[in-house]
Amino acid sequence: MIKNKSNYNKYKFIEKNFYNLRNQICSEFENIENSLSYSSNNNSNIGKFKKKAWKRKPDKGFSSGGGGVMSLMYGRVFEKVGVNISTVMGSFSEEMKNKIPGAKFNPNFYATGISLVAHMHSPLIPAAHFNTRFIRTTKNWFGGGADLTPTYLNKSKSISNFFHKNLKKTCDDYNPKYYPEYKKWCDEYFYLPHRKEKRGLGGIFFDYLEDDFDKDYEFVKDIGQTFLRTYSKIISDKINLSWTNKQKKDQLIKRGRYVEFNLLYDRGTAFGLKTEGNIDAIFMSLPPQVSWK
Amino acid sequence: MIKNKSNYNKYKFIEKNFYNLRNQICSEFENIENSLSYSSNNNSNIGKFKKKAWKRKPDKGFSSGGGGVMSLMYGRVFEKVGVNISTVMGSFSEEMKNKIPGAKFNPNFYATGISLVAHMHSPLIPAAHFNTRFIRTTKNWFGGGADLTPTYLNKSKSISNFFHKNLKKTCDDYNPKYYPEYKKWCDEYFYLPHRKEKRGLGGIFFDYLEDDFDKDYEFVKDIGQTFLRTYSKIISDKINLSWTNKQKKDQLIKRGRYVEFNLLYDRGTAFGLKTEGNIDAIFMSLPPQVSWK
Numbered sequence: 001m002i003k004n005k006s007n008y009n010k011y012k013f014i015e016k017n018f019y020n021l022r023n024q025i026c027s028e029f030e031n032i033e034n035s036l037s038y039s040s041n042n043n044s045n046i047g048k049f050k051k052k053a054w055k056r057k058p059d060k061g062f063s064s065g066g067g068g069v070m071s072l073m074y075g076r077v078f079e080k081v082g083v084n085i086s087t088v089m090g091s092f093s094e095e096m097k098n099k100i101p102g103a104k105f106n107p108n109f110y111a112t113g114i115s116l117v118a119h120m121h122s123p124l125i126p127a128a129h130f131n132t133r134f135i136r137t138t139k140n141w142f143g144g145g146a147d148l149t150p151t152y153l154n155k156s157k158s159i160s161n162f163f164h165k166n167l168k169k170t171c172d173d174y175n176p177k178y179y180p181e182y183k184k185w186c187d188e189y190f191y192l193p194h195r196k197e198k199r200g201l202g203g204i205f206f207d208y209l210e211d212d213f214d215k216d217y218e219f220v221k222d223i224g225q226t227f228l229r230t231y232s233k234i235i236s237d238k239i240n241l242s243w244t245n246k247q248k249k250d251q252l253i254k255r256g257r258y259v260e261f262n263l264l265y266d267r268g269t270a271f272g273l274k275t276e277g278n279i280d281a282i283f284m285s286l287p288p289q290v291s292w293k
Numbered sequence: 294m295i296k297n298k299s300n301y302n303k304y305k306f307i308e309k310n311f312y313n314l315r316n317q318i319c320s321e322f323e324n325i326e327n328s329l330s331y332s333s334n335n336n337s338n339i340g341k342f343k344k345k346a347w348k349r350k351p352d353k354g355f356s357s358g359g360g361g362v363m364s365l366m367y368g369r370v371f372e373k374v375g376v377n378i379s380t381v382m383g384s385f386s387e388e389m390k391n392k393i394p395g396a397k398f399n400p401n402f403y404a405t406g407i408s409l410v411a412h413m414h415s416p417l418i419p420a421a422h423f424n425t426r427f428i429r430t431t432k433n434w435f436g437g438g439a440d441l442t443p444t445y446l447n448k449s450k451s452i453s454n455f456f457h458k459n460l461k462k463t464c465d466d467y468n469p470k471y472y473p474e475y476k477k478w479c480d481e482y483f484y485l486p487h488r489k490e491k492r493g494l495g496g497i498f499f500d501y502l503e504d505d506f507d508k509d510y511e512f513v514k515d516i517g518q519t520f521l522r523t524y525s526k527i528i529s530d531k532i533n534l535s536w537t538n539k540q541k542k543d544q545l546i547k548r549g550r551y552v553e554f555n556l557l558y559d560r561g562t563a564f565g566l567k568t569e570g571n572i573d574a575i576f577m578s579l580p581p582q583v584s585w586k
Contacts, residue, residue: 194566194575256579263556264566273487273557282487283585286549292579 011112014134014217015087018114021224022085025116026071028232033075036239044121047075049083054278056088064090070281074288077239081118082284087111088277092137096274101208102139110136113144114224115268117285118231123251124238126150126159126200127258129285130227131268132220142216143207146227147186148234149200149258151251160201163230167204170226174219175211182206192261199261252291259290304405307427307510308380311407314517315378318409319364321521325528326368337414340368342376347571349381357383363574367581370532374411375577380404381570385430389567394501395432403429406437407517408561410578411524416544417531419443419452419493420551422578423520424561425513435509436500439520440479441527442493442551444544453494456523460497463519467512468504475499485554492554545584552583 026049033047055067068086075081092100092107103109113133120127132144148163150156164183171179182204190199204223209216262269262285272282319342326340348360361379368374385393385400396402406426413420425437441456443449457476464472475497483492497516502509555562555578565575 194572252582259552259583260556260576263553279487283553286585288584288586289545290552290583290585291581292576292583293581 011110011134011136015085015112017217017221018085018112018132021114021221021228022069022071022083025083025228026073028228029073029078029081029118032232032235032239033073033077035236036077038240044074044076044079047073047078047081049073052280054281056086056090056278057276059090059093066090068278068281070278070284072284077121077235079119079121080288081116083114083116084281084284085112085114086281093274100135100137101141102137106138108137115284119255119287120235122238122241123151123243123247124241125235126156127255127287128227128231130224130231132224134217134220139210140213141208141210142220143209144220144223145182145186145189145203145205146223147190147200147203147205148231149254151247151254153198153201156201159234163201163203163234166226166230167223170219170222171204173222174215178206178219179204190261192257192265194260194264195257197257199257249291252289253293255287255290256292259286262286304403304427304429308378308405310510310514311378311405311425314407314514314521315362315364315376318376318521319366321525322366322371322374322411325525325532326366326370328529329370329532337367337369337372340366340371340374342366345573347574349379349383349571350569352383352386359383361571361574363571363577365577370414370528372412372414373581374409376407376409377574377577378405378407379574386568393428393430394434395430399431401430408577412548412580413528415531415534416444416536416540417534418528419449420548420580421520421524423517423524425517427510427513432503433506434501434503435513436502437513437516438475438479438482438496438498439516440483440493440496440498441524442547444540444547446491446494449494452527456494456496456527459519459523460516463512463515464497466515467508471499471512472497483554485550485558487553487557488550490550492550542584545582546586548580548583549585552579555579 030048049071052070052072053067054070056065058065066086066088068084071083073081089110092103092109097103097107100109111133113131115131116128118128126148128148130146132142134142146167148159150159168179171182183202186202186205187198189205190202192199269282323341342364345363345365346360347363349358351358359379359381361377364376366374382403385396385402390396390400393402404426406424408424409421411421419441421441423439425435427435439460441452443452461472464475476495479495479498480491482498483495485492562575
């Protein structure tokens with residue numbers, strides 16, 4: 001139970017880890033921007049991340065508030081990539097406290113996390129979503145996930161195999177039950193019922209993970225490294241391929257599905273809007289260019 | 294109360310009116326496409342409406358089903374404009390029947406309507422939304438509305454005055470209480486709470502109108518004519534003005550707000566998705582090109 005502010009300090013090392021991961025991701029992605037040798041499709045400039053801090057409006061909760069830092073890059077490989085770290089604390093509303101584990105009789109919460117969304121210039125490189133978080137009410141748990149959204153699902157077999165193989169390996173190192181369960185959760189979650197379509201090629205999605213704090217923490221750290229390594233590899237493999245106008249158009253239409261999912265179904269978006277989060281941070285995931293037919 | 298199919302025939306003239314209005318709108322908008330004398334901003338071809346019929350999957354309700362016809366045009370003035378007419382009938386689900394007037398003890402319904410959304414190439418011409426409908430449960434009522442979404446709200450004073458003046462005049466011909474009430478309803482409805490922003494410059498929005506069937510029907514017909522006449526005039530006034538890249542970019546960002554509204558808050562979208570309506574018809578309103586920063 002969160003009794004006083006000093007209790008938060010106990011978990012500062014988790015925030016620190018997300019901070020370091022953010023720096024590592026930004027540095028790796030900037031290297032990728034630099035590494036593009038030639039692009040026939042693109043005349044944008046080499047991207048560099050820009051940071052923007054935001055503060056959360058305190059609610060009535062004890063020592064409430066917090067905030068975060070958004071890092072955004074618009075480049076020549078990454079059309080738009082955002083990496084957000086945030087640490088927020090406060091007291092859930094009546095509506096929320098019945099929905100969040102461990103908040104029913106004590107609505108105080110503390111949450112720290114990192115989230116990333118990348119939309120690529122190339123329609124041959126999937127968009128990526130990655131997120132890990134630690135939430136504390138009267139319970140403590142980790143959650144997160146990683147998944148990819150290619151323009152053409154039926155032509156992404158090898159990317160999908162590679163991505164899933166790596167996620168499975170990391171999951172298996174901790175518990176052989178994780179991968180099948182988290183893969184299924186991801187498939188069920190990233191689904192557009194109105195179109196009867198999957199959002200992408202899947203990945204993993206997990207929440208309420210409280211098996212063993214130390215092990216869970218290591219798992220979450222490892223998932224971050226696995227995501228970064230595999231996605232960087234997927235980008236590097238396709239970075240110098242050119243694409244057609246038709247492929248670019250198809251990508252913009254596919255991004256429409258992404259927007260539909262995020263605004264109609266995404267729990268994070270709904271959570272953010274309901275808790276009056278930072279609008280720019282909540283909508284960081286929305287693509288820079290989208291089309292609907 | 295809807296007892297048998299012949300009862301529907303009693304209201305065929307309303308469907309016929311929406312059908313005629315659709316034809317009139319399409320013909321007028323095609324004339325506008327032809328009338329563009331010169332455009333420095335645009336190399337699209339002259340647009341022509343294409344029709345696409347769709348059928349609604351019957352539910353368990355008596356003589357249920359129905360369908361509609363979408364008319365879509367991609368042109369050089371109209372970047373994308375859709376006019377949809379539909380007539381659907383069936384039986385509301387348990388969830389819906391408690392929400393819809395007159396459906397609680399008899400869930401049968403019949404609904405006929407027309408809806409229009411126009412997204413213009415020129416960022417100097419507002420996007421338009423117009424809709425009128427007749428709904429029959431154990432009650433009969435009309436609903437509808439018309440509103441405009443300019444790129445720059447603070448620079449649209451004269452368009453706004455002209456549009457509102459004409460709507461007010463038509464409303465006043467029927468009941469001086471209509472305009473103030475329907476304008477307020479429109480302002481409250483087309484609002485994005487998460488951004489604390491209006492969607493556009495407003496207009497009118499009305500529902501559950503059952504003052505006097507014959508008068509209500511004339512009012513709804515008149516609103517259709519007023520919308521078509523005023524919007525066509527607004528287009529014609531701005532049709533030959535050129536615009537900057539910056540203005541076009543701002544328009545695409547503004548369209549993002551439009552998408553946010555439609556997916557997060559619009560009742561019609563939610564109604565369509567919940568009653569398994571035609572996805573293309575429901576999402577006809579979504580802009581052809583959109584940006585988020």
